[in-house]
Amino acid sequence: MPKPSAPPLGSMAWFLSLLLIVSAASATDSKNNVADELVAVINNNRTAHKSHTLFDNPGLGCLALEYIKAYEGQCNEVGNDKKPPDSSFVDTFAPNCGVKAATLAPITGRLLACQSKYVSPAEAFSNVLIYNAKSLQILYDKNHTQIGAAVSGTDGGAPYFWCVLFSSGKTNNSFTFDGGVAKNVRPGCFSGNNDDCSNAMRPAGSLFLPAITGVLLVLIYAFGL
Numbered sequence: 528m529p530k531p532s533a534p535p536l537g538s539m540a541w542f543l544s545l546l547l548i549v550s551a552a553s554a555t556d557s558k559n560n561v562a563d564e565l566v567a568v569i570n571n572n573r574t575a576h577k578s579h580t581l582f583d584n585p586g587l588g589c590l591a592l593e594y595i596k597a598y599e600g601q602c603n604e605v606g607n608d609k610k611p612p613d614s615s616f617v618d619t620f621a622p623n624c625g626v627k628a629a630t631l632a633p634i635t636g637r638l639l640a641c642q643s644k645y646v647s648p649a650e651a652f653s654n655v656l657i658y659n660a661k662s663l664q665i666l667y668d669k670n671h672t673q674i675g676a677a678v679s680g681t682d683g684g685a686p687y688f689w690c691v692l693f694s695s696g697k698t699n700n701s702f703t704f705d706g707g708v709a710k711n712v713r714p715g716c717f718s719g720n721n722d723d724c725s726n727a728m729r730p731a732g733s734l735f736l737p738a739i740t741g742v743l744l745v746l747i748y749a750f751g752l
């Protein structure tokens with residue numbers, strides 16, 4: 528895994544304090560899962576902003592990874608403001624994850640980014656996913672009760688996708704798995720499942736196209752609904 532370089536925005540002290548927050552906050556989740564780390568960063572930022580902590584729902588996390596897969600590695604589609612049809616949640620994402628379709632709850636926000644360089648979850652949050660007033664509004668939306676995050680990269684190379692889904696569903700009975708067990712969806716990592724997954728960059732076979740190499744490219748999009 529490439530070492531993250533210094534963040535282009537913000538001071539190094541700021542970045543280090545974020546890292547400290549992350550390592551403290553991820554104590555209950557897996558310490559070795561980049562998607563869980565991203566959720567911890569988001570919850571810490573929300574708490575500091577006096578917004579409530581969001582429940583890290585593994586079913587929603589798995590759907591976030593399926594959401595990424597719907598782009599088939601096409602980074603430029605993210606910048607094009609394209610998104611998978613809402614029907615894909617019922618038609619493909621839920622069945623692939625083993626999430627019971629009847630337990631799908633409303634999606635209240637989505638953050639999506641794709642870039643050619645791997646960065647840490649803290650950097651992905653502050654420098655990539657949250658980048659304008661719209662994404663801040665989604666971050667602090669009062670309707671969210673739960674969150675699911677996913678990270679995916681290919682072949683030790685670009686592009687790297689980050690996806691965060693928010694929902695207003697009840698945490699005890701939404702996005703639940705058939706038989707109560709998460710399906711092992713790979714490649715990539717998703718949050719809430721308490722599994723070790725630092726290696727979003729494991730070989731992905733032909734699933735993703737290594738479309739962009741050597742060029743730093745960042746494409747981001749925030750959807751209110």
Ligand SMILES: *[C@@H]1O[C@H](CO)[C@@H](O)[C@H](O)[C@H]1NC(C)=O
Binds near residue numbers: 636670751
């Ligand atoms: C948030 O809640 C308000 C009031 O309950 C509702 O009018 C609005 O449509 C909701 N927004 C989203 C994004 O679900």
Ligand SMILES: *[C@@H]1O[C@H](CO)[C@@H](O)[C@H](O)[C@H]1NC(C)=O
Binds near residue numbers: 653
């Ligand atoms: C929360 O994140 C936003 C966006 O990166 C940043 O501007 C803000 O300073 C952060 N707040 C805290 C308290 O960390």
Ligand SMILES: *[C@@H]1O[C@H](CO)[C@@H](O)[C@H](O)[C@H]1NC(C)=O
Binds near residue numbers: 697
């Ligand atoms: C979920 O919690 C609500 C109250 O918060 C309760 O009414 C409901 O029965 C619970 N559902 C399950 C499946 O535990």
